[in-house]
Amino acid sequence: MDGSWITKFPGLSRLPEDIRLQLESGSQVVSVPAGTEVFAPGQSADNLLLLLDGTVRVHQRSDTGREVFLYRVNAGESCVLTTACMLAFEDYSAVGTAETDVQAVAIPRATFDDLAGKSTVFREFIFKAYSRRITDLFTLIDDIVFQRMDVRLAARLLELADNQDTVRATHAVLGTELGTAREVISRTLSEFQRRGWIEQARGVVRITGRSGLERLARSARAEV
Amino acid sequence: MDGSWITKFPGLSRLPEDIRLQLESGSQVVSVPAGTEVFAPGQSADNLLLLLDGTVRVHQRSDTGREVFLYRVNAGESCVLTTACMLAFEDYSAVGTAETDVQAVAIPRATFDDLAGKSTVFREFIFKAYSRRITDLFTLIDDIVFQRMDVRLAARLLELADNQDTVRATHAVLGTELGTAREVISRTLSEFQRRGWIEQARGVVRITGRSGLERLARSARAEV
């Protein structure tokens, strides 16, 4: 961690020198192995996490035992949920799971509150993180309510594809990502395969016809 | 506005005297007639609104022209969305419409930011409002994905009923409240009527068998 992790967060670059120092000394870089639950209902989070590396999957466990994927926190973003727990003492039903090995900055409650009082820039950073998440949730709701599954799946495949156009995920995983049943994923993928857009193997989807998927994924917006 | 509107907000009761005075003098009570759009995409909101009286319906206009109901802001709550717009300069796609005549306290940006810096209590109040909304959205998503329409409609009817067990809303309105089509509402209501739980008239639903609706509405949670 040469120099400062702060450079990874554009929103914090404008912090005055003294605040920046206080933030650095009052926080700690932590590593978390893949699969760990970073936060969960019942745990009062005492740290605000800013992700340096890796991804955290935020999902909600339903009463019925099933799960909805809510959003994904990437490097350079923060787990606002944790913030909310920290400041509001409210119980969230959301769970955060490290999808990969994760490096993050942990800002303890005291430091957080102190900085939130002192620095407008810091406050703005936090509020922006909040609004970002809220907007994400809005578009998620919009998608769930109005978007066809095939369109959503196409879009998600494109998002999840690595640089070799490969998605490593089982049908079941894709199902919970989109809040639908595995069977629906299986059928839709079969259809994609029939159209020559993808090839399938156990746990793997290879995109062979990117343009087709892209056209489908865009079709929703185009209708406007 | 005798005494102070601040008493309407429990979260603000612990404000120190000087901050409280500054909040009162630096803000303004405004009235808005029913039907006004309190905020909408594109309008940069310069005021944080705290509702004293009336309700504001927050919904999202989709690309496709349709609408999803997101949540309702009641007296004693705040339009956090506006806050987010204020602080994050992000464009929300959400719209807030006054459902009734509304009285609200408008806190201008400058006052807001000043107070957020000075007072921990005020900050906590704001963050709590945020988390409240986020949790609401979570349960909304959960409902949309996992809950049956009849259960959701039963619950909503009970919520919307006035003290004479009457809901004044057309099927179309109930449809957008629940993010579904009018036809689905019509069919479900027919079924409720058949079971003797409600009576219908143009634009009105009268609840005649509360217990039945309640049992249905609770059935979801009971399954756990």
Place this chain on the structure above:
DNA sequence: CCTCGCTGTGTGACCAAGTCACCAAAAGAT
């Protein structure tokens, strides 16, 4: 009073998607 037109409601046909109950194939485990 009648008619026009608007808004709200009812309905049937159809399609998309979620559920259930299985089965079969692939990968791991012993």
Place this chain on the structure above:
DNA sequence: ATCTTTTGGTGACTTGGTCACACAGCGAGG
């Protein structure tokens, strides 16, 4: 090599959303 677990495939069925259209209540104007 066999057993077990995980993953994917399929058909039948239900729920919910879409479309097209019919019709009823009600106010405005002639």
